[in-house]
Amino acid sequence: MRGLFFLGILSVFGSMTATAAEVVKDNSFLIEEAYNQEPGVVQFIQAYQYLDPAHEWGYTFTNEIPITDETHQFSYVIPVLKKNGAVGEDDQTQIGDVLLNYRYQLMNTEMIAIAPRFSLIVPSGDYKKGFGNGVAGFQFNQAMSITFNDRWTNHWNAGFTYTPDAKNTIGETASLFGFNFGTSVVYNVTPKTNLLCEFVLNSNEVVAGQDLKETETTYYVVPGIRTAFQAGEETEIVPGIGALLGLGPSAVEHERGVFVYLSIESKLW
Structure with a gap:
C-alpha cells in the first residue's frame, strides 16, 4: 500500500515536470550542494523538520544572493526552534543563532563542483533559554558535487x-568544537523530479559546567523526493519531502521525523 502511494506521488510530480529540460540543482535537504547561484538569481529556501519522540521542531529561512557572478555568494540563515519546557513550564518557540555565510565557487566543471563556505554565527538566540550560545562562533563547510551522468x-x-x-x-x-560529515545520492527520474538519499552525521559539544563539555552526536539517513516547476519565465519553485530516520545512537533513541522543503528561485536582475 505504501509503495502504491509513493508511486502515485511520483507520477503526479512527473506529470507536473514532463516538459522541463534543465536538471534541478542546489536543492538538497540537509546536504549542501556545491553550486553557487547564477548572476542575478536569488534563492529563498524554507525548511521544516519535526522529530519524534522529542516532539520538537525547527524551521529555517535561507536567502542565497550572488555577488556579481557565480564565484562569490552571500547568504544568511534564520532558524526558529521549538523546545519542550521543563515539567510545569510551557514549551518555548524562539529564534536561534543566525548564520551569515560566504561561499566561494572554487571549481565548477561538467563533472565536479567544489565550494567552501565560511560562516559567522551571530549570537541572536537567547542562551538563557537554550536557543543559542550567547557568543559569536565560526563555521566552515566544504561541499563537493560529482555528476556521473544525466541520471x-x-x-x-x-x-x-x-x-x-x-x-x-x-x-x-566552555569553548566548543563540533564537526559534520554527510553524503548523498540523487537519481533523476526526470530532469525535474529527483529521488534523494542523504546520510548526515553531526557531532557537537555542549557546555556541561564551567570549562566542562559533553558531546552529542546524531546520525540520520534521509530518503526523499523533490520536484520543480516554473512560475513564469524566470522563477522556479522546488518543493520536496523526506523522512528523518535515526541510525546508531539516534536509532537506539528511536529518533525519526519528517523534513519538508520549499525553494523559490528567481532572476531579479
Whole structure:
C-alpha cells in the first residue's frame, strides 16, 4: 500500500515536470550542494523538520544572493526552534543563532563542483533559554558535487564549528568544537523530479559546567523526493519531502521525523 502511494506521488510530480529540460540543482535537504547561484538569481529556501519522540521542531529561512557572478555568494540563515519546557513550564518557540555565510565557487566543471563556505554565527538566540550560545562562533563547510551522468549525482560535505566561551542556560562557559560529515545520492527520474538519499552525521559539544563539555552526536539517513516547476519565465519553485530516520545512537533513541522543503528561485536582475 505504501509503495502504491509513493508511486502515485511520483507520477503526479512527473506529470507536473514532463516538459522541463534543465536538471534541478542546489536543492538538497540537509546536504549542501556545491553550486553557487547564477548572476542575478536569488534563492529563498524554507525548511521544516519535526522529530519524534522529542516532539520538537525547527524551521529555517535561507536567502542565497550572488555577488556579481557565480564565484562569490552571500547568504544568511534564520532558524526558529521549538523546545519542550521543563515539567510545569510551557514549551518555548524562539529564534536561534543566525548564520551569515560566504561561499566561494572554487571549481565548477561538467563533472565536479567544489565550494567552501565560511560562516559567522551571530549570537541572536537567547542562551538563557537554550536557543543559542550567547557568543559569536565560526563555521566552515566544504561541499563537493560529482555528476556521473544525466541520471546520477553524488554530494559530499565535511566541516566544523568552533564557538569560544559558549554559555549554557545558567551562564557557565566552555569553548566548543563540533564537526559534520554527510553524503548523498540523487537519481533523476526526470530532469525535474529527483529521488534523494542523504546520510548526515553531526557531532557537537555542549557546555556541561564551567570549562566542562559533553558531546552529542546524531546520525540520520534521509530518503526523499523533490520536484520543480516554473512560475513564469524566470522563477522556479522546488518543493520536496523526506523522512528523518535515526541510525546508531539516534536509532537506539528511536529518533525519526519528517523534513519538508520549499525553494523559490528567481532572476531579479
